[in-house]
Structures are given as structure tokens and as C-alpha cells.
Amino acid sequence: MPFKKLHPDIQEKLESLEIITPTSFQRKSIPVIKSGANVFCTASKGSGKTTTLILTTLQKLKCEVVGNAPRAIILVENKDRALELYDAFSSFAKYNSLRVYASHEHLHIDMQRSEIFVGVDILISTPKTLNKLFLLNGVNTSQLMMFSIDDAEFLVQQSAYAALMSISESVKKCQYVLYSEKMNPKLKRFESYFMEHSRIITA
Template sequence: MSFKKLHPLLKESLENEGFETSNPFQKKVLPTLKGGADAYIIAPKGSGKTTALIIATIHKLKAEAFEDSPRAIIVVENKKEALRLKEEFERFTNTTDLRVYALYDEYDIEKQKTEVYYGQDIVIATPARLSKLYFLNGIHLGEVQLLAIEDADYLGRHNGYNHILRLSESLNKCQFIIMADEMNSRIKNYQNAFMSNAHLLK
């Protein structure tokens, strides 16, 4: 897929980072993600999954900030991954006014409530902290257009699977994306809930 069809500000960021075109795997997955379909993206590390997700997310949000409620939620395993992915997103949002926020367990939850309240577009969150903040009415999910789980292989640990399942029940008209190195029974079980019509891209 050519980058010509992407939002001009996103295209500019990609060019600034030295990306001229998508790689073969991204060419396969980006049309499905851009089209708004639910998807399992199963491929080994280094295949370009994360960059594809970042491109699809920024394009979906039209590369611009809008009101206060998050419109994209990316779920990751821990604080380290939240901060790493935030940094990755910021490489591609620096030509836009999109706000990217990392929400993780090792931080004062009252401060997080305040920082989210003042407006975020993309929230990168650990499952437990996202769930806790939601049930404390600290984050509004009514405007979420995309929920993605990055490197979902961890979901069998720390009750992450159940946190995601409960949160998915609060989302309407949302695109769901699950990314993992390989399909496993935990993430496959989401087919019985919100991933029933998901495409399998591998």
C-alpha cells in the first residue's frame, strides 16, 4: 500500500522518519485496518505490526486532536511497554496536535484522572490501571473508536484477559485489533465476545 493515500500530516511524519513505503506485511494488513474491520494481526517481532497499528490509528483519528475524551486505546503489558509505545507514537504525531498519554500502574491514580480529564486522544494503558480508572469514573470511553491490544501474548497473566473482556462491553461502534506473535487460546477466546467477525491476518 502506498503512503500517498494517508492523511497528509501523517505522510509528512513518515517521510521525516525515512519511511518511503510500507513493507510487504504492512501492505497486507493496512487496507483492512484502514477499512475499520476488527482484526487479529499475527506475525513475529520485526514484521512491522506496531508501525502498521500506529499508522492506522493516526489515520483513523484524522491526525488531529478532538475534544477531551480518548478516541483510541492501546493496551500493553506494563509501564515499560506503555512508555516505549508512547515514544513510538510521538515519532509519528509530531507534525500533528494529537495528544498521546501513557496510563500505567506505578503512578498516582488521582494525578492520572486529572491528566486524562484535561484531554487525550490516544491512551496507551496497562489493563489493570485502565480498568481501575474506568470503574472510578476517571476515564470516559464513550468516544473510543479503536481498541487495540499490542503483543497480546501476555493476557493469560495478571487477570489481563478479564479486564479487557469487561472493558469491551462498555464500547460501542469500536474497531478491535489484537496483535500477537502467535495465536493462543486466550486471545482466540475473544471470538466468543467482541472478535466474532475479526479478520485473521498473518
């Protein structure tokens, strides 16, 4: 049972939400993601991908604050999704002191740089904004452990794809986890760049 092997803080939160039994996708994916492998996770809507992303990120960071640089980055399609995911993370993070930050085009880039510099554990951002932050040296990736991509279908758009390729060149070794409903050939190409030796989980 994947939930039984998660951090006690996470288990406590799951119990309070009455989430007891993992979905089929969660049973398959959580142990593989916890192993540290690069993973393509493909599953239909409602299979528990977002919850898996949150749980495995919190697990990777051991639910504790360390340093000031982001240790997990999550790439999302747009501002609405960034804020939605921020709220979802904040709900789980109530049981610990992890610092979650949502970054998007509607915030002034210099303000974002300053706020991230103060200290962030989990950075949620859109491709365009994250790439701009990287170009301005606004994100320190020296402590980065995990890079996840939420609902990755948006990466078939050339601008988002190019932004991610640029971002990946600035990231040293870390674990990549990509979530999507289907495996698009354009997404599979990442295997040749930053998702080496990746596993594919399908549910």
C-alpha cells in the same frame, strides 16, 4: 501502496524517517484495518506491527484533536512498554497536535483521572490500570473509535485476560485490533465476545 493512501501528515513523517516501502505485513494489514473491521494481526517480530499500530491509529483520528475523551485506546503489557509506545507516538505526533497519554500502575490513579479528564486523544495503558480507571469512571468512552492491543501474548495471563473482559463490557461499539506473533487459542476466544466478524491477517 498502503502508505500512499494515508493522511498527508503521516506521509510527511514517513518520508522524514525514510520509510518508503511497506513490509509485507503492512501491505496486507493496513488496508483491512483502515476498512474499520475488527482484526487479529499475527506476524513475527520485526514485521512492522508497532509502526502499523501507530500509522492506523493516527489515520483513524485523522491526525486532529477532537473533544476531550479518548478516541483511541491501546492496551500494553507493562509500564516500560507504555512509555516506549508513548515515545514512538510522540515522535509521529510532532507533525500534529494529537494528545497522547501513557497510563500505568506507577502513577497515582487520581492524578491520572484528572489528567485524562483535561483531554486525551490516544490513551496507552496497562490492563490493571485501565480497568481501575474504568471502575472509577475515569475514562469517558463515548467517543472511542479504536481499541488496539499491542503484543497481545500477555493476555494469556489470567489477571490481564480478566481485566480486558471487564474493560470490554464498558466499551460501546468500536473497532478492535489485536497484534501478536501467534494466534493463541485464548486470544481467539475474544471473537465470541467483542471481536465479532473479525478478519485474520497473517504474515
